[in-house]
Amino acid sequence: xxxxxxxxxxxxxxxxxxxxxxxxxxxxxxxxxxxxxxxxxxxxxxxxxxxxxxxxxxxxxxxxxxxxxxxxxxxxxxxxxxxxxxxxxxxxxxxxxxxxxxxxxxxxxxxxxxxxxxxxxxxxxxxxxxxxxxxxxxxxxxxxxxxxxxxxxxxxxxxxxxxxxxxxxxxxxxxxxxxxxxxxxxxxxxxxxxxxxxxxxxxxxxxxxxxxxxxxxxxxxxxxxxxxxxxxxxxxxxxxxxxxxxxxxxxxxxxxxxxxxxxxxxxxxxxxxxxxxx
Amino acid sequence: xxxxxxxxxxxxxxxxxxxxxxxxxxxxxxxxxxxxxxxxxxxxxxxxxxxxxxxxxxxxxxxxxxxxxxxxxxxxxxxxxxxxxxxxxxxxxxxxxxxxxxxxxxxxxxxxxxxxx
Numbered sequence: 001x002x003x004x005x006x007x008x009x010x011x012x013x014x015x016x017x018x019x020x021x022x023x024x025x026x027x028x029x030x031x032x033x034x035x036x037x038x039x040x041x042x043x044x045x046x047x048x049x050x051x052x053x054x055x056x057x058x059x060x061x062x063x064x065x066x067x068x069x070x071x072x073x074x075x076x077x078x079x080x081x082x083x084x085x086x087x088x089x090x091x092x093x094x095x096x097x098x099x100x101x102x103x104x105x106x107x108x109x110x111x112x113x114x115x116x117x118x119x120x121x122x123x124x125x126x127x128x129x130x131x132x133x134x135x136x137x138x139x140x141x142x143x144x145x146x147x148x149x150x151x152x153x154x155x156x157x158x159x160x161x162x163x164x165x166x167x168x169x170x171x172x173x174x175x176x177x178x179x180x181x182x183x184x185x186x187x188x189x190x191x192x193x194x195x196x197x198x199x200x201x202x203x204x205x206x207x208x209x210x211x212x213x214x215x216x217x218x219x220x221x222x223x224x225x226x227x228x229x230x231x232x233x234x235x236x237x238x239x240x241x242x243x244x245x246x247x248x249x250x251x252x253x254x255x256x257x258x259x260x261x262x263x264x265x266x267x268x269x270x271x272x273x274x275x276x277x278x
Numbered sequence: 279x280x281x282x283x284x285x286x287x288x289x290x291x292x293x294x295x296x297x298x299x300x301x302x303x304x305x306x307x308x309x310x311x312x313x314x315x316x317x318x319x320x321x322x323x324x325x326x327x328x329x330x331x332x333x334x335x336x337x338x339x340x341x342x343x344x345x346x347x348x349x350x351x352x353x354x355x356x357x358x359x360x361x362x363x364x365x366x367x368x369x370x371x372x373x374x375x376x377x378x379x380x381x382x383x384x385x386x387x388x389x390x391x392x393x394x395x
Binding site: 181184185188189191192195196197219222223224225226227228229 | 356357361362364365366368379381386387
């Protein structure tokens, strides 16, 4: 139980020198953040953390209270690293907040040799907390990326009405199965809702067409056909046409056009509508 | 087993499926329709599946077969009112119902038959 004793002694020592350590800690952290948070703000955060650290380290007197303080401390750190991740701080800046405490304490205990084992026990606690900070930071960043991917998916699949009975889907970005599914659902729902019987799939914004993308396009077209709507694929660029031919992709009897305008003209012709000068 | 009624309107047979399709009822429908086609000499069949929410590969194949049978009687089949979810399911199953024509609703289906007659 040496480690527990060391931790307890260190906790008592840190409580006695609270003001000094927190001052130095604040100083180090503020310097590391390069003026993105005010000193008063940082101090308030660190004071809370500091008292939680000392309480959780003196835990062997009352294990329940120590565990509770540890839980609170982890929750507080989670919250802190999440907000750091959201505000665009780097991983080192976030982790530094915790590790600077070691430096601040070390400067005090450096001269007294008898405190070395205690300091080592304390150092291990801080390392654990630093790792926890880093982990939650990474998790928060991943969450942000996932949210953005989802938002992009929503944004990138509009279905627009071009004319009476003609709708268009301008596809922008890579077509993977998740997006194809979304595009297909939206297209079919719009076909039913508007009663349109022609749909133009415009792939001007699709960077590359490989066999997989073509497969997805064909699937969408045959689903629309089952509803009784005719599909036209437009926006085929010269390079894309070359790729399609050299990959041996067959579009079968699906009409393909170079531009959206050509596709609209084709659809107007086959619905028997005419547009002329007013 | 529930039976699907077949209505004759002019030279068109109209079938509206309002029940959850079981394998047996689809097979029965196929038989009834063949007999009706032979008896009336109808030129077109409209199958309305607006109320059908679930299809499996068997029902998909039976629908395609109904189309082929009608063609033997020189009648054109139009499947109308398919729901998006049903269309996606059939596509995923690899059934594109080549021999059957489709339309968004019964009105367009009738127009399709009349236009091609």
